[in-house]
Each structure stands twice: as C-alpha cells, then as structure tokens.
Ligand code: SF4
C-alpha cells in the first residue's frame with residue numbers, strides 16, 4: 214500500500230543532500246550481545262541529571278531503576294543488563310566538548326537476569342494522568358536526538374489545546390537510517406505506541422510522517438495501519454529535503470501552521486514525537502521494558518560493513534563498531550550523530566546513550582578551504598529553514614552583540630548546518646552560532662540565578678518583618694490580658710521577656 218501525498222505546507226530553504234543510507238539498510242537490525250561492562254551516564258536527557266539510587270557493590274537486574282529523576286525535567290535511568298555496580302565515576306561521554314560526565318559502571322554477569330514479574334499496563338483503562346506518570350517511570354526520552362523527557366513533553370501538551378500528534382519518521386540527515394529500519398521492522402509497535410500516546414493526550418488525530426525516499430518503511434506502515442484499522446491515524450509522505458525532520462519544519466510541512474519564534478509546536482496545536490519514541494512507549498507500557506536499548510546506525514567509510522544495530526544503553530561504542538566489521542584502515546574521525554548535527558569524539562570508550570542515533574566513522578572530511586571574508590552573496594539566507602539572516606547573525610556573533618543576536622532570532626537557529634554547506638567563503642557559521650547561543654544561555658542563567666537570589670532575599674526580609682509583627686502583636690495581647698489579670702501575671706510576662714532578650718543576644 215502506498216500512502217497518499219497530501220497538500221503539504223511549504224518548507225523554506227533546506228537542501229537536497231546525498232543520503233549515503235543504502236549501505237546500512239541492506240540487512241536487518243543486528244542485536245549486540247550483552248557487553249562485559251555497561252557505562253550509564255546519569256544525564257542522558259534535557260534537564261537535571263538523575264540521582265543514583267544504587268551504590269558500588271550492589272547487584273542489579275535488567276530493567277532495575279539505578280538513578281531516579283531529579284527536578285521537573287528529570288528522567289530515570291535503568292540497568293540495561295544484570296551485574297554488579299563497580300564504580301560511579303566520571304567517564305568520557307559524547308557531549309559537545311567531548312568531556313567526562315558521572316556514570317554508573319556495571320560489570321555484567323552475562324545472565325541478563327531481569328526484574329521479576331514486571332507489571333504491564335492496560336493503558337485503555339488507565340486515566341491519562343496515571344498513564345503519563347507511568348511513561349515517566351519508563352525513562353523514555355525523545356529518541357530523535359532532542360532527548361527531551363517524553364512524559365513532561367506530553368504533560369505540557371495536555372495543558373494546551375493540542376489537536377495533532379505528529380509521529381516523526383522523517384530521518385532527513387545523511388547516513389542515519391535507524392528510524393527507517395525501525396519502521397520497516399516494527400511498524401505495528403510504532404502504531405500501537407501512537408495509540409498509547411493519543412490516549413495519554415486525549416486526542417484523536419495522528420499523522421505518521423515519512424520521507425518519500427523510504428518506500429519500504431511506507432509500505433510496512435501502510436500494511437500495519439490497514440491491519441490495525443484505526444482511522445484516527447493517517448500516513449503522510451513528505452519530500453526528501455534536509456532538514457524537514459526538524460520539529461517546527463515538520464509542523465509547517467504537515468499542517469501549514471508556523472510555530473512562532475521562541476515558541477513550541479503546542480502553540481499551534483501540535484506535538485511531535487519520534488517514531489522510535491513511540492516504539493519505546495509501546496515496549497514500556499505493553500511489555501514493561503523501560504528504555505534500556507535502542508537502534509543505532511553504525512556507518513561511514515571508516516567501518517567495514519555499515520549496519521543498524523540494537524544495543525543496550527551503556528554499551529561502549531568500540532563494541533558496536535565490531536558488529537560493523539571493525540574500522541577500515543584509514544579511519545580518521547568518529548562522530549556520534551550525523552555529519553550535519555553530530556558531535557566528534559576522540560575515543561570509542563564513550564558509551565551508547567539514549568540520544569545515540571548514529572555512530573559515524575569516516576576516513577576523512579572534504580577539505581573546506583580557508584575561511585574568507587563574507588561576500589554578502591545571500592546564499593546562506595536562501596537555504597535557512599528558519600528564515601534567518603545568517604550573514605547578519607555572523608556579524609553580530611563576532612561583535613558579541615547579544616541584543617542584536619536576540620533581535621535577529623539566533624535563539625531560533627536549529628543548528629542544521631545548511632548555511633555552512635553553501636557558504637562560498639567557508640565561514641563556520643553554525644559553530645559560531647552554537648557558541649553564541651551558549652553565551653546567551655549562560656547570560657540568561659546568570660540573570661535568572663540573580664533574580665532567584667533577589668526573590669529569596671526579599672522573601673526572607675518579608676518573613677522576618679512578619680515574625681516581628683507577630684511578636685509585637687503577641688506582646689500587646691499579653692500586656693492586655695496581664696492588665697486584667699493583675700501584678701503576678703505582669704511579673705511573669707516581664708520574666709519571659711527578659712529571657713527572650715537573653716536568648717536573642719546569645
Ligand atoms: S553564504 Fe557566506 S559569503 Fe554568502 S552571505 Fe552568507 S556568510 Fe556571506
């Protein structure tokens with residue numbers, strides 16, 4: 214069955230890029246065996262890091278909670294296999310600056326013993342609010358790369374007039390094919406996950422959106438949808454243009470609604486979830502398997518046999534490379550994520566985390582040429598999907614002009630890299646924007662810290678003033694009652710007052 218193409222909204226800019234996906238999609242998803250050691254960062258999501266609830270020496274089972282959420286935007290972390298916690302320490306992770314982060318290290322015993330009798334959820338009979346709390350317990354985060362905790366995103370959408378759930382199967386970045394193979398192999402589970410999400414959101418419209426260069430995924434989803442017979446779910450094809458898989462771009466394409474600057478898809482009645490997230494919701498709600506594994510593409514000319522693997526979260530990247538036949542002779546760069554938005558790492562000791570959609574090993578990058586002065590050709594603006602003016606932003610980023618950067622919408626930049634690719638002057642625009650956004654965020658954090666300190670100071674003063682007023686009122690009340698009670702009571706009050714003074718000066 215081929216899905217119909219609907220009247221789609223228009224995406225501004227974007228680029229048609231070579232996919233490089235063929236090599237990794239010729240075979241089925243390979244399961245990575247349980248590694249000898251798992252390294253689980255406690256911060257794998259947007260928001261506060263989780264707090265460990267296990268200690269060194271503890272034996273843990275597959276699926277057991279090992280770190281609980283902390284703060285409003287938290288997500289729990291679960292053990293991906295059974296074994297003994299041997300360390301809680303800083304370990305290299307695939308973050309932007311390639312630094313280290315606190316991780317729980319488990320020495321696996323190879324038994325893969327799971328939490329006994331896990332409870333499954335009859336989601337249809339559950340109140341939506343309870344279902345949202347249950348989703349929170351599964352440690353599920355957005356698997357498209359944003360890693361926003363799923364339960365909190367759904368809760369936010371519940372507070373708005375959300376009409377549409379959009380399942381994102383638009384895997385537009387070159388080399389990455391984990392969602393494509395997932396849609397081919399687990400289409401029924403993805404659609405059931407969509408039904409669970411619709412119940413949690415109490416909405417009745419869902420679009421499953423796939424790019425037109427994935428005919429096999431579209432066919433499998435079409436068959437699964439026909440089998441399911443749920444006419445609330447509609448399959449949509451979109452043209453293959455990078456970065457149409459960005460949340461705001463997808464909303465625009467599917468509904469022709471424009472997410473306002475600095476806003477969210479819920480501002481225009483939509484919530485976007487990745488197809489992998491929907492499958493993870495299915496696995497947790499209907500099989501009680503928390504988010505302890507994911508499908509990842511291992512590809513590039515730096516590995517022998519590009520492939521998609523299903524590995525436990527925490528598996529060292531060096532082990533997944535082995536399943537792709539190991540490195541080729543001339544491998545030079547290792548990137549976690551795609552070539553446009555991924556992060557370079559300097560070691561393959563880093564673990565696979567919930568956000569790891571791709572491990573890209575490449576022998577070399579094309580020489581970029583020396584950076585030259587901007588010639589104001591305007592090509593960067595023509596391809597920017599957010600309709601920004603990258604050449605202006607670059608100017609203000611160089612001048613560190615926060616006010617102008619805000620005015621020109623830097624905060625809306627999705628760091629897609631399109632402007633870099635077309636710039637004839639080889640200016641690393643996206644890297645500069647990333648740094649400038651970081652500085653703006655730091656300034657905003659500083660301001661909000663100062664504001665919180667001011668509020669705390671004022672609240673303390675108000676509290677002290679109120680206590681003083683209450684003390685004076687109490688004293689006046691006691692004096693009044695003493696006047697009517699006689700000299701003995703007055704003596705008692707004076708004694709108490711003297712004692713209070715002594716206590717205060719002490
Ligand atoms: S593409 Fe490069 S050279 Fe052209 S306007 Fe943009 S920044 Fe300047």
Ligand code: SF4
Nearest residue numbers: 597626627629630632
């Ligand atoms: S990186 Fe930012 S400025 Fe450049 S094209 Fe993408 S969204 Fe526009």
